Amino acid sequence: MQIEKYKYYSAVDFLKDRDFLKWQLFNSEEDRLFWNSVVKEYPVLESTIKEAIVLYKDNIRLNDFRMSRSEISGSLASLQTQINKKKKRNSRRIVLSISAVAASIAIFIISLHFIFNKENHVQDIATFAQTLPDNNNLYSSDTKLILSENNTVTLNNTESSIEYEGDAIKADNNLILKEESSLYNQLITPYGKRSSITFSDGTKAWVNAGSRLIYPAEFSKEKREIYVDGEIYIEVSEDKKRPFVIKTKQMDISVLGTKFNVSAYEDDKIKNVVLLSGSVSISSNTHNKDKEIILTPNQMYSDLENSYSVENVDASVYILWAQGLYQFESEELGNIITRLERYYGIKIECDTAIAGLKCSGKLDLKDDLNKLLTELSRALPIKYRQNANGSYTINIKS
Structure with a gap:
C-alpha cells in the first residue's frame, strides 16, 4: 500500500478505499501499523480518518450471513466496482452488500445514498485548502490542473483555457472525463502565466499569475463554493437557489450573480474586493463575522491585517489585467x-x-x-x- 495516495483523501474517499475497508473489517495488527504510519506521515489526516470510521460504523446494519475470508476479499472487489458504476450513473440511492469480519462475523450493508449526499459536508473546501502543502508550483514553468492525486494535466500555454462541460473537462488541447477527477480540483497558475476557467454552472473566472484556485468538479445542489489564493476576476452565473461563495484565508465573499475582482494573495498585506455589477456580501476575520459588509457597484473593500475600509473607485480599472x-x-x-x-x-x-x-x-x-x-x-x-x-x-x- 502506498501512503502518498492518501494525502488529499476526504472521509468519503476512505470509505471507497479497499484497504481502509479491509482495516475496518479485519483490524489486523499489520493494518493497524500501516494506518498508524499514514497518520504519522500526514498528521492532518487523523481527524479525517476518525470521521470516516464514524461514518462507517454509523451506517451499517447486520445480516445473518457468514462469509469466508476469500469470499470477503471478493466482495470488497465487487463493492469497489459497483461504487464506480453507480457513481457514473449518479444514482440517488445505492445499497450495496459488503463483507463482515472473518468467518464468524456477519455481513454489513452500507447505504451509499447517505455517504454521497454527505460528501460535500465531510470536509469543506476551506479545510481542504489548509491541508495542502505550500504552493511551490507557483514557480513552475507550466500551469497545472490537478484533478486527483495521480492525475495532473500540464498546460504549457502562456494563457490557458479550462472548461467544465457535461461529462468532460477541456483544458487547452486536452479532453478529460470528469469521472477521472476527485472531489476537489486545483488550478495552479504560476508566475508568468494566466488562465481562464468556466465552471460547471457556466460561471467564468480569469485567473492572474501566481494564483491557486480550488473548486469542485461539479457544484452541489445546495451551494457553489471555490477557494482562492491569488487574484481572479469572475463573472458569476445567476442562480437564486444556490449562492456562490468565494473563500480566501482571510474572508468569504457571497453572491448570487455579479461581476467582481478578488485579490487575495497570501503574501500581500492588503486583500481587496472590487465590485463591477450586482452586489456582494463580505464576511472577514478582520471584523465581527456576524457583521457582513455589503458592496455596491464601483466600491472596493480593502482588508489590511486588523482593519478594513470601503471606498468608491472606478472598478473597471481593477480588471484591466485580464486584458x-x-x-x-x-x-x-x-x-x-x-x-x-x-x-x-x-x-x-x-x-x-x-x-x-x-x-x-x-x-x-x-x-x-x-x-x-x-x-x-x-x-x-x-x-x-x-x-x-x-x-x-x-x-x-x-
Missing part, C-alpha cells in the same frame, strides 16, 4: 514591481530606499519587460539592469 493592461494611480513602486514579477514570472529586486516612491500611469503588459521598466525609469528617478541569470535589479538614479 493585459495595468493601470495605477499613486501606487508605490514596490507594489508595481511585485505585480510585474508575478505577471512576467521574472525576479525583480528593488532597493528598499525607493520602494515607497509613488507613480501613476498605464502599462501594456503585452510589451517586453525591458520596455515597461524603461517607461518607469522615465517617470521616476530610478535605473535598472538585467542580470546574467535573467533577473532585474532596480536602484535609485545617481
